Amino acid sequence: MVSAAGALAMSAVLGIVAAPASAAEQEARVLILNTADTSLPGHRVVENAMRASLDSDTTRQVAYFFESIDAYRFSMEALEPELLALFSKKYRALPIDVVVAVSRPAIEFFERYGKQLWPGARVVYNVFSAEYGGRVALPPNLGGVVSYQDVAGTIALARRLRPNPRRIVVVSGASEVERSAAQLAADALSTSANQAPVEFLSGLPLQELLARVADEPADAIIIYLTQYRDRDGRPYTPREVLRAISKISVAPVYGTYETYLGFGVAAGQMESYEEEGRLIAEQVLTALAGGPFDPSHALLKTPNRCIADARALQRWSLDERRLPDGCEIRFAERSLWRRYAWQIAAALAIIAAQTMLIVTLLTQRRRRRVAEAEVRKGLSEVAHMNRRVSMGELSASIAHELNQPLGAIRNNAGAAEILIKAQPPRLEEVAEILADIKRDDQRASDIITRIRSLLRKSDFQVREMDLNEAIEQIVKLLAGEASARGVFIQAELAPGLPKVSADNVQLQQVILNLALNGMEAMHDLRADRRLLTIRSRRANDREAEISVADSGAGIAEESIRSIFDPFVTTKPGGMGMGLAISRTIIEAHRGGIRAENSPEGGAVFHFTLPFASDSLS
Amino acid sequence: MTATVHVVDDDASWRKSVARLLSTVGHRVVQYESAAQFLETAELDAPGCILLDMRMPDITGLQLQQRLAGMQHALPTVFVSGHGDIPTSVLAMKAGAENFLTKPVDTEELLRVVQEAITRDREARAVRRHLDVLRSRVHGLTPTERKVFALVVRGKLNKQIADELGSTERTIKWHRHNLMEKLQVQSLAELVSLAERLGLLGEDDHPNSRSG
Numbered sequence: 001m002v003s004a005a006g007a008l009a010m011s012a013v014l015g016i017v018a019a020p021a022s023a024a025e026q027e028a029r030v031l032i033l034n035t036a037d038t039s040l041p042g043h044r045v046v047e048n049a050m051r052a053s054l055d056s057d058t059t060r061q062v063a064y065f066f067e068s069i070d071a072y073r074f075s076m077e078a079l080e081p082e083l084l085a086l087f088s089k090k091y092r093a094l095p096i097d098v099v100v101a102v103s104r105p106a107i108e109f110f111e112r113y114g115k116q117l118w119p120g121a122r123v124v125y126n127v128f129s130a131e132y133g134g135r136v137a138l139p140p141n142l143g144g145v146v147s148y149q150d151v152a153g154t155i156a157l158a159r160r161l162r163p164n165p166r167r168i169v170v171v172s173g174a175s176e177v178e179r180s181a182a183q184l185a186a187d188a189l190s191t192s193a194n195q196a197p198v199e200f201l202s203g204l205p206l207q208e209l210l211a212r213v214a215d216e217p218a219d220a221i222i223i224y225l226t227q228y229r230d231r232d233g234r235p236y237t238p239r240e241v242l243r244a245i246s247k248i249s250v251a252p253v254y255g256t257y258e259t260y261l262g263f264g265v266a267a268g269q270m271e272s273y274e275e276e277g278r279l280i281a282e283q284v285l286t287a288l289a290g291g292p293f294d295p296s297h298a299l300l301k302t303p304n305r306c307i308a309d310a311r312a313l314q315r316w317s318l319d320e321r322r323l324p325d326g327c328e329i330r331f332a333e334r335s336l337w338r339r340y341a342w343q344i345a346a347a348l349a350i351i352a353a354q355t356m357l358i359v360t361l362l363t364q365r366r367r368r369r370v371a372e373a374e375v376r377k378g379l380s381e382v383a384h385m386n387r388r389v390s391m392g393e394l395s396a397s398i399a400h401e402l403n404q405p406l407g408a409i410r411n412n413a414g415a416a417e418i419l420i421k422a423q424p425p426r427l428e429e430v431a432e433i434l435a436d437i438k439r440d441d442q443r444a445s446d447i448i449t450r451i452r453s454l455l456r457k458s459d460f461q462v463r464e465m466d467l468n469e470a471i472e473q474i475v476k477l478l479a480g481e482a483s484a485r486g487v488f489i490q491a492e493l494a495p496g497l498p499k500v501s502a503d504n505v506q507l508q509q510v511i512l513n514l515a516l517n518g519m520e521a522m523h524d525l526r527a528d529r530r531l532l533t534i535r536s537r538r539a540n541d542r543e544a545e546i547s548v549a550d551s552g553a554g555i556a557e558e559s560i561r562s563i564f565d566p567f568v569t570t571k572p573g574g575m576g577m578g579l580a581i582s583r584t585i586i587e588a589h590r591g592g593i594r595a596e597n598s599p600e601g602g603a604v605f606h607f608t609l610p611f612a613s614d615s616l617s
Numbered sequence: 618m619t620a621t622v623h624v625v626d627d628d629a630s631w632r633k634s635v636a637r638l639l640s641t642v643g644h645r646v647v648q649y650e651s652a653a654q655f656l657e658t659a660e661l662d663a664p665g666c667i668l669l670d671m672r673m674p675d676i677t678g679l680q681l682q683q684r685l686a687g688m689q690h691a692l693p694t695v696f697v698s699g700h701g702d703i704p705t706s707v708l709a710m711k712a713g714a715e716n717f718l719t720k721p722v723d724t725e726e727l728l729r730v731v732q733e734a735i736t737r738d739r740e741a742r743a744v745r746r747h748l749d750v751l752r753s754r755v756h757g758l759t760p761t762e763r764k765v766f767a768l769v770v771r772g773k774l775n776k777q778i779a780d781e782l783g784s785t786e787r788t789i790k791w792h793r794h795n796l797m798e799k800l801q802v803q804s805l806a807e808l809v810s811l812a813e814r815l816g817l818l819g820e821d822d823h824p825n826s827r828s829g
Contacts, residue, residue: 400672400699404628407699407720411634414724415641433637440630480699484672 035103049277153269173227174203203231267308397480521552621665666734
C-alpha cells in the first residue's frame with residue numbers, strides 16, 4: 001500500500017480559521033485535503049461515514065472535493081510549486097467553505113498556503129496523536145478529531161483474558177509516525193501497573209518478525225500497532241502483516257483498530273473509523289454554521305471500545321467470559337436454534353423416537369472406550385518399563401556423554417581460578433571461559449532433558465508432531481552408544497514431511513528399540529562395516545514410513561513372521577519384549593510394522609504412521 | 618624448553634577446555650580431533666606428553682597407544698576416559714600408559730599427572746642424551762681399540778687379549794690406555810659399567826662380528 005505510516009490510523013480533526021460564506025440554503029463546499037493515498041481502506045471508511053453523516057441533513061446540499069498532497073510518497077519540496085499552481089487554478093473561481101486537513105503534513109501545508117488558496121475557508125483537522133508525539137496542541141479556535149491508540153486499555157484487556165503474562169511484545173513499523181506510536185505505547189506501559197518485561201519489535205523485516213513472534217511463549221501478550229514500513233523501507237499492508245503474525249503466533253495477538261478484526265487479532269480497545277467519520281462531520285457542521293468551537297468540544301477524541309473476535313479467542317483458548325461487560329463479540333456462530341427454530345423442533349421429535357436406540361449405542365460405545373483406555377493404560381505401563389530397560393542399556397554411554405561437558409566445565413573452572421589469581425587478573429579470558437561453561441552446561445542439560453523425556457511416565461497422548469525431529473532426538477541420544485559400539489548412524493530424512501499424529505515418547509521409544517536392536521545385530525561385524533541407517537519418507541498420500549536398517553546378518557527366514565511376537569528374541573540376553581511392544585505401539589497409532597531382509601544384506605524394519613489430517617492440506 | 622602436551626580427543630569442548638587449562642599454567646598445547654590426525658601431523662621432538670581419550674570414533678585411544686608403544690622414544694601417554702571402569706583402566710595401564718584419568722578430572726590432579734609425565738619424559742630424554750654422548754665416544758674408537766674394549770669388559774687379561782688378537786701385551790696396554798682416555802673413564806669398573814649401559818655386554822661373544 002502506501003508509505004503513509006500512520007496516516008491511515010490517524011484521524012483527528014481540529015479547528016478552523018476565517019469566516020465562511022454564510023450559506024444556509026445554498027450549496028456548501030467541503031474539501032478533503034489528505035496527506036496520503038486516499039484509496040487506503042481506512043480513509044475510505046472514515047470518508048464515507050463523514051459523508052453519510054453530512055448528507056443525512058437534507059436542508060443543505062454539500063459538494064465534496066478531494067485532493068491529496070501525497071506527501072508520504074513524493075517529496076513536497078519538488079512538487080509544491082506545481083501543486084500550488086494547480087490548486088490555485090482549480091479553486092480560483094470556486095470558494096471552499098471548509099477544508100478537512102487529514103494528517104500533519106496536510107495541516108502544515110494548509111498553514112502555509114491555506115489563506116492564499118482557499119480564502120475564507122475554515123479548517124477542521126483530523127490527526128493521529130502519535131504524529132504530535134502524543135500531545136496535540138493546536139490554537140484554541142480550531143476544531144478537530146484526534147485518534148489515539150489505546151495501548152494501555154488493550155493491555156488491560158489482554159491481562160483480563162490471561163492474567164500474569166510472562167512478557168509483553170509490541171510490534172510496530174519503522175516509519176517516523178510508527179516509531180512515535182511505539183514510544184507512546186512504551187510510555188503507557190511504563191506508567192500502567194505493568195510488571196511483565198516489555199519488548200519492542202519495531203520495523204523488523206517480515207521473515208525476521210515472524211521468526212521472533214514464533215518464539216514467543218503462549219503466556220506472552222503481543223500488541224500489534226501497525227507496520228507500514230520495515231527498517232529497510234520495504235512497504236507493507238498492516239493488515240496482511242497482522243494476518244501473518246496471528247497465523248504463526250502461539251501467544252495471543254491484540255490490536256487497536258476495528259479494521260483488524262477478521263485478520264487474526266483476538267481483541268482490543270478498538271477505535272472505529274466510522275465513529276471517527278461521524279465526529280469529523282460534527283466538526284464540519286460547526287464550521288459550516290460559522291460558530292466558534294466550544295473549547296470543551298474543539299478537540300474530539302475518537303472513542304474506543306472493547307471488541308473481540310470469537311474465532312481468534314477460541315484459537316488461543318481465551319475465555320470470552322473474562323471479557324468486560326459490554327464488550328462486543330464478533331464472528332460468534334449464531335446458534336442453530338436461533339436460525340432454524342422450527343426445523344429443529346421437528347427434528348427433535350424424530351430424534352426422540354430414536355432415543356432408545358441411541359442410548360443403547362452410546363452405552364456400548366462407552367464400554368468400548370473404557371476398555372480401550374484400559375488397554376492404552378496397560379500399554380503405557382509396559383512401554384514405560386521397556387523404556388527403562390532400554391535406557392539402562394544406554395546408561396554407560398550416557399554417563400560418558402554427560403562427562404564430556406562436565407569435564408570441560410571442571411577444566412574451565414580450574415583455568416578460571418588460575419586466571420583470576422594472576423596479577424593482574426586476566427578477566428577477558430575468564431569471560432570467554434564463562435561463556436564456554438554456560439554452553440557446556442546447556443549441553444549437559446540438553447542430554448538430561450532428552451533422557452528425562454523418555455523416562456517420563458506418561459499417559460498415551462496423541463498430538464501432531466514432526467517425525468524427523470523425533471528421529472533426530474533419538475540419533476542424538478544414541479550418539480554416545482553408537483561411538484562406544486563403533487557403529488556409524490546415518491539419518492536420511494525426507495524434507496517437508498507432513499506431521500503425524502502420535503505420542504512423542506512412544507514413537508521415540510519404537511525408533512530407539514529398533515535402533516538398539518540394529519546395533520546389537522552388528523556386534524560381530526568389523527568396525528568399519530557397522531552402519532545403521534534410519535530413513536523417513538512419504539509412503540503414500542496418507543502415511544509416512546520410517547525404516548531402520550542395519551548391516552548385520554539379517555533375520556533367519558523362519559523368524560521373520562514371529563519376530564514381533566512376545567518372548568521371541570534373537571539376542572542372547574534379550575527378553576523378546578522390545579519388538580512386541582513396538583508393534584503394539586504402532587498399531588495403537590493406526591500404523592503398521594514389518595521386518596524384512598535387505599537385498600544388500602542386513603535387516604530392515606519399516607513402520608508406517610498416518611499423517612495428521614490437518615497437515616495434509 | 619617448554620613442554621608440549623598433545624591433546625587427542627574427539628570432543629571439541631573438552632579438548633578446548635583442557636588445552637586452555639594447560640596453557641594457563643604455561644604448557645604448550647597442540648590439539649588433535651582424532652587419532653588419525655595425531656598420527657599424520659604430530660611433531661614429537663619436543664619434551665612433553667600425550668593426553669589421550671580412550672574412546673574415539675576411528676582409531677581408539679587404546680589402538681593408538683599400541684601403535685605408539687611400537688615407536689622408539691615414545692612420549693608418556695596419559696589416558697582419559699569418559700567413564701572409568703576397571704577393565705578399561707587395566708587395559709590402558711597394560712598398554713603402557715603413564716597414568717589414567719576419568720572425566721571430569723580434578724584440576725589439581727590433572728595438572729599434577731601431566732607434570733609428572735612431562736618430568737618423566739625430561740628425565741628419560743636426559744638419560745638418552747647421556748647415552749648418545751657415550752655412544753659417540755665409542756664410535757670414536759679405532760677398530761682395534763674397539764676389539765680391545767670388548768675383550769677387556771668381558772674380563773680378559775691383557776695377555777689373553779694379546780694372544781687373541783695376535784699382538785703383544787705391551788701394544789694392548791697402550792691401546793687400553795688410549796681407549797680409556799677416549800671414553801673418559803678412570804677405572805676398569807667404570808669401563809664395564811659404560812659397556813653395560815650401552816648394552817654392549819652379553820649380546821655377542823665374538824668381538825669380530827660387532828660392527829661398533
